[in-house]
Amino acid sequence: AQSVTQLGSHVSVSEGALVLLRCNYSSSVPPYLFWYVQYPNQGLQLLLKYTSAATLVKGINGFEAEFKKSETSFHLTKPSAHMSDAAEYFCAVNTGAQKLVFGQGTRLTINP
Amino acid sequence: SAVISQKPSRDICQRGTSLTIQCQVDSQVTMMFWYRQQPGQSLTLIATANQGSEATYESGFVIDKFPISRPNLTFSTLTVSNMSPEDSSIYLCSVDDGTVINYGYTFGSGTRLTVV
Numbered sequence: 001a002q003s004v005t006q007l008g009s010h011v012s013v014s015e016g017a018l019v020l021l022r023c024n025y026s027s028s029v030p031p032y033l034f035w036y037v038q039y040p041n042q043g044l045q046l047l048l049k050y051t052s053a054a055t056l057v058k059g060i061n062g063f064e065a066e067f068k069k070s071e072t073s074f075h076l077t078k079p080s081a082h083m084s085d086a087a088e089y090f091c092a093v094n095t096g097a098q099k100l101v102f103g104q105g106t107r108l109t110i111n112p
Numbered sequence: 113s114a115v116i117s118q119k120p121s122r123d124i125c126q127r128g129t130s131l132t133i134q135c136q137v138d139s140q141v142t143m144m145f146w147y148r149q150q151p152g153q154s155l156t157l158i159a160t161a162n163q164g165s166e167a168t169y170e171s172g173f174v175i176d177k178f179p180i181s182r183p184n185l186t187f188s189t190l191t192v193s194n195m196s197p198e199d200s201s202i203y204l205c206s207v208d209d210g211t212v213i214n215y216g217y218t219f220g221s222g223t224r225l226t227v228v
Contacts, residue, residue: 042222043222090155099160
């Protein structure tokens with residue numbers, strides 16, 4: 001069965017600092033991996049996805065993630081945090097069953 | 113990618129009543145999904161709805177509590193029946209419009225339900 005683990009339910013960084021949100025997956029077949037962002041009182045917006053093309057994936061708002069098969073990881077990074085990045089971030093995996101399995105979510109707080 | 117309109121955006125309901133949530137898509141899609149997001153929690157899949165067939169429910173969710181309709185390829189409803197305060201959650205619909213590789217799964221803006 002596929003699963004996703006996000007390390008750290010809450011991450012706090014200073015404005016301008018590196019953002020690193022961790023995601024590890026478990027899958028017996030090559031996965032599709034996604035990062036979604038949820039701003040307060042809103043639905044989910046796709047940040048980026050990995051679908052077996054390039055292992056380094058660039059998304060919206062300056063975010064990127066690297067798929068590392070050997071580490072079963074898909075960590076999300078951004079070189080310089082902005083106040084507007086404060087939100088809940090979800091990692092999700094799909095292995096062709098046409099449904100997503102989500103991680104527990106990481107709340108990102110940006111300190112001025 | 114598909115655009116989803118979900119209604120209502122929020123509601124406050126009395127316990128014991130039922131609420132029907134609507135999800136309208138601007139294009140025909142094969143699969144629609146209903147998720148629940150309890151306060152401070154992640155998203156949990158309730159069921160998958162295909163047009164012309166019974167919805168497929170995930171473990172822990174039953175049709176009597178969460179009946180789903182899928183009358184055509186652009187519309188679905190989820191009913192939360194006989195509500196209790198434990199049903200207070202955000203309910204989201206999602207679709208696979210066949211462009212997952214390009215666009216991922218698209219989500220509605222959610223229905224924030226409070227049961228009092």
